[in-house]
Amino acid sequence: MSDYKVIEIKKSVFENNDREADMLREELKRDKTFLLNLMSSPGSGKTTTLKATIARLKDEYKIGVMEADIDSDVDAKAIAETGAQAIQLHTGGMCHLDAGMTRQGLENIDSDAFDFVVLENVGNLVCPAEFDTGASKNAMILSVPEGDDKPLKYPLMFSICDIVLINKSDVLPYFDFDMEKCREYIRLRNPKAEVIPICARTGEGIDAFAAWLERNVKEWNNQ
Amino acid sequence: MSDYKVIEIKKSVFENNDREADMLREELKRDKTFLLNLMSSPGSGKTTTLKATIARLKDEYKIGVMEADIDSDVDAKAIAETGAQAIQLHTGGMCHLDAGMTRQGLENIDSDAFDFVVLENVGNLVCPAEFDTGASKNAMILSVPEGDDKPLKYPLMFSICDIVLINKSDVLPYFDFDMEKCREYIRLRNPKAEVIPICARTGEGIDAFAAWLERNVKEWNNQ
Numbered sequence: 001m002s003d004y005k006v007i008e009i010k011k012s013v014f015e016n017n018d019r020e021a022d023m024l025r026e027e028l029k030r031d032k033t034f035l036l037n038l039m040s041s042p043g044s045g046k047t048t049t050l051k052a053t054i055a056r057l058k059d060e061y062k063i064g065v066m067e068a069d070i071d072s073d074v075d076a077k078a079i080a081e082t083g084a085q086a087i088q089l090h091t092g093g094m095c096h097l098d099a100g101m102t103r104q105g106l107e108n109i110d111s112d113a114f115d116f117v118v119l120e121n122v123g124n125l126v127c128p129a130e131f132d133t134g135a136s137k138n139a140m141i142l143s144v145p146e147g148d149d150k151p152l153k154y155p156l157m158f159s160i161c162d163i164v165l166i167n168k169s170d171v172l173p174y175f176d177f178d179m180e181k182c183r184e185y186i187r188l189r190n191p192k193a194e195v196i197p198i199c200a201r202t203g204e205g206i207d208a209f210a211a212w213l214e215r216n217v218k219e220w221n222n223q
Numbered sequence: 224m225s226d227y228k229v230i231e232i233k234k235s236v237f238e239n240n241d242r243e244a245d246m247l248r249e250e251l252k253r254d255k256t257f258l259l260n261l262m263s264s265p266g267s268g269k270t271t272t273l274k275a276t277i278a279r280l281k282d283e284y285k286i287g288v289m290e291a292d293i294d295s296d297v298d299a300k301a302i303a304e305t306g307a308q309a310i311q312l313h314t315g316g317m318c319h320l321d322a323g324m325t326r327q328g329l330e331n332i333d334s335d336a337f338d339f340v341v342l343e344n345v346g347n348l349v350c351p352a353e354f355d356t357g358a359s360k361n362a363m364i365l366s367v368p369e370g371d372d373k374p375l376k377y378p379l380m381f382s383i384c385d386i387v388l389i390n391k392s393d394v395l396p397y398f399d400f401d402m403e404k405c406r407e408y409i410r411l412r413n414p415k416a417e418v419i420p421i422c423a424r425t426g427e428g429i430d431a432f433a434a435w436l437e438r439n440v441k442e443w444n445n446q
Contacts, residue, residue: 043369145368146266
């Protein structure tokens, strides 16, 4: 199947996003659906990483993907080609998704049918960090060309993520990126975050990320 | 001088940002101070581009720089080392600058003393596009590793910019980035935008950007 729906997301009407997010998380736990909120800057490789991860896990798990973007269907199309079910969420200019908006997406993807669903958030290191989407876990991608100093400049994003993937490791020789310094800056913001260097294009590190995802999906669904 | 002030920016109290922005622009025109609003994703090379441009122009022009960041003084420190006057604006988590916030910065940098001032906005392709800062011109940087499809995904940012710099051209051989396709997507969003491929690290294209800046500063100050 390489079909996908396009949903125009509406602004949430809920005043208390944290309460909405907790409610959504409890519902997802009851339904045994793990939801991963995947965040990054524009162009860090969220979609390519997802494609590589889906290829690794699609025979064992039923996977749904919600692609949030201000405009265009480029990403949902790419994901649908992997065979995973994808929908495209258009945020109408909004810079992040909150729990109410995430719920609108889940209602359009029949989330009960999946072992896990990935929300690819809007490409933005600032606003998505401020809104709990109701996800089971938060993941982010930092790509090598962006620089090793990003945990210093975007502290909240790094502090709320359970895992940080450092993507595009294949171009390390062409950039001034100090992996150890980057790990140290991430630890400074969030000592508990798991850090995995990956290269979505070559497949490096995708096994480790897939293993982390499997472990978390299983823990969630057995709770 | 490698000194810089750090200003904690407060939320604007003005309800009508467009009116505030127009007022600020008129004041800057009267004072013969050109203000460039420079935007991009995190890690696209705003600061490195500015450093290269300042090196090219600092003997002929008095240049001030306002570095907006959520946290850290990394960028103001780097700019101050060039000899240009720099201040660091901390936005306290806010994802963009509006005209009122820009004014707070200008009041702290003695803007009358400069031929031009550059505002390095928060690294974000979404929110800064929605708020007129009162700048004379808007510039943005798209870097090669982010991908040539960004004008499709972040339409507003590309449509409000007078010039788009395509940075990190030195790594073109290592990425699937089609320069002609990117130019076409930019034209689709904004037929009037000037597009200049640059490499801030090697200096490629900096002469062309500096010439664009000089031309616009002169036009502004003669109006």
